[in-house]
Amino acid sequence: MKHTGRLVLSDGAEISVIGGGPSGTFFSIFALKMAKMIDKKIKVTIFDPKDFTKSGPAGCNRCGGVISELLVQTLAVEGINLPDTVIQRGISSYMLHTAKGSVKIASPSFEKSIATVKRGEFRKNAEEPHKESFDHFLLREAVKLGACHEPVRIDRIGYDNGRPLLYSKDKIVHKSDLVVGSFGVNSTGAGMFEALGFGYKKPGTIITAIAELDLGEDRVSEFFGNSIHIFLLPLKGVKFAAMVPKGGHVTVCILGKKTDSDTVDAFLNHEIVRKVLPEGSFSGPACRCLPRMSVSAPKAPFTDRVVICGDAGSTRLFKDGIGAAYVMGKAAAKTAVFEGIGRDDFKAGYEPVYNEIKTDNYFGRYLFGITDLYKKYGIMTSGMVAVVEDEQNDSRSPKILSSILWNMFTGNERYKDIFKTAVSLPMHLDLWKEFARGIFRRGV
Numbered sequence: 001m002k003h004t005g006r007l008v009l010s011d012g013a014e015i016s017v018i019g020g021g022p023s024g025t026f027f028s029i030f031a032l033k034m035a036k037m038i039d040k041k042i043k044v045t046i047f048d049p050k051d052f053t054k055s056g057p058a059g060c061n062r063c064g065g066v067i068s069e070l071l072v073q074t075l076a077v078e079g080i081n082l083p084d085t086v087i088q089r090g091i092s093s094y095m096l097h098t099a100k101g102s103v104k105i106a107s108p109s110f111e112k113s114i115a116t117v118k119r120g121e122f123r124k125n126a127e128e129p130h131k132e133s134f135d136h137f138l139l140r141e142a143v144k145l146g147a148c149h150e151p152v153r154i155d156r157i158g159y160d161n162g163r164p165l166l167y168s169k170d171k172i173v174h175k176s177d178l179v180v181g182s183f184g185v186n187s188t189g190a191g192m193f194e195a196l197g198f199g200y201k202k203p204g205t206i207i208t209a210i211a212e213l214d215l216g217e218d219r220v221s222e223f224f225g226n227s228i229h230i231f232l233l234p235l236k237g238v239k240f241a242a243m244v245p246k247g248g249h250v251t252v253c254i255l256g257k258k259t260d261s262d263t264v265d266a267f268l269n270h271e272i273v274r275k276v277l278p279e280g281s282f283s284g285p286a287c288r289c290l291p292r293m294s295v296s297a298p299k300a301p302f303t304d305r306v307v308i309c310g311d312a313g314s315t316r317l318f319k320d321g322i323g324a325a326y327v328m329g330k331a332a333a334k335t336a337v338f339e340g341i342g343r344d345d346f347k348a349g350y351e352p353v354y355n356e357i358k359t360d361n362y363f364g365r366y367l368f369g370i371t372d373l374y375k376k377y378g379i380m381t382s383g384m385v386a387v388v389e390d391e392q393n394d395s396r397s398p399k400i401l402s403s404i405l406w407n408m409f410t411g412n413e414r415y416k417d418i419f420k421t422a423v424s425l426p427m428h429l430d431l432w433k434e435f436a437r438g439i440f441r442r443g444v
């Protein structure tokens, strides 16, 4: 479609949101709130075939379900308070497991301010029927504000007089003034936006693994408590893995380049992982899947009357995808409501936010490259564990390496800021001291 100059949302404008995951619902919540502020009447329809109250794939947006401290606080400021019925567990520490030992990294704020939530239900007859999935909660918030949810999969977009038309099974289901593409990376949704010809190409992805361990509330509390366990193990094809404690189960997430259906078994059978789990007391994962994760951002995430956000656009590398969905959903809504819905409006209002996440990931890539070296070489792994141990045991220590690792795996800090901390000279002196000790011990 040709660029047509100034386009704005007028009273009664129709917005179609394709995908009711976090980015689609955050967009809808903010668009409706902002439009109300300036007394503009808009209609928001969220299309998503999933029913987030159902168990199994029909209601699940596969994810680790860790909500960073920053996002929990930001949402509270926005008036979106996560209720106890959504929070599965508060997290106060990370347990880092390496081939050279394990070390606990306590939350710098000494509060259980990271929340774990579920993005789906794997049990047919859930023990926790009172617990709601995060996606269902956000969708309900959007509906409370006036959005309409249509349980429909959109499979084609066309145009009528410059206005987008949404199709499902060859039937027109909606005529829109603005289409928001928030379809993630685990569907064929990207194809219909590629077909519009404005230059959008689906993001690069890797295949990850998720497994749910149904241990029961008592054992999750006994063996995991309020700690997320991170594994930096020299396992082939695995970058890192995490075990995220929920109410009565633990979500295992494995990220790497060569993840397949055997990766989960190889990981769970690793001697260091087995030590973390209750001995011989569970019969393997109750549920497992291999979702895609976005690792690169498309160049053209908008055109006139179309904007892409969330995983289908740019997201944070290996962490805080939900936080990125919030940032992008809000920026897209702000631009659409206050500026306009033309390509130039999105370029001015939305693209800087989109690009900020993209640029930050360059620093993330570099930092994960360094983490790989620490995982690969035993002397470096031992040095890292020793320095973190010293920092954690000394209450007056500045805890530089601990905070770098904490921020690498939680969503609190941008990679760019972690990078600035990572060039700290005192921390490197401590690490070199530990490497020298390791080399000396090896020599002896």
Ligand SMILES: Cc1cc2nc3c(=O)[nH]c(=O)nc-3n(C[C@H](O)[C@H](O)[C@H](O)COP(=O)(O)OP(=O)(O)OC[C@H]3O[C@@H](n4cnc5c(N)ncnc54)[C@H](O)[C@@H]3O)c2cc1C
Pocket: 018, 019, 020, 021, 022, 023, 024, 047, 048, 049, 050, 061, 062, 063, 064, 065, 066, 067, 068, 152, 153, 154, 155, 182, 183, 184, 185, 186, 187, 188, 189, 208, 209, 210, 253, 254, 291, 292, 293, 309, 310, 311, 312, 315, 319, 320, 321, 322, 323, 325
């Ligand atoms: C293994 C793994 C672990 C992760 N762990 C975390 C974590 O702990 N914390 C965190 O913050 N992030 C995590 N993420 C990232 C997080 O899951 C995503 O960043 C986040 O879900 C993106 O939200 P979204 O709304 O863009 O996409 P999604 O959550 O994927 O939602 C897309 C929605 O669009 C719908 N849809 C798709 N196509 C269509 C269509 N054609 N028509 C209508 N609807 C459609 C789908 O049904 C779905 O509901 C993890 C990701 C993976 C793979």
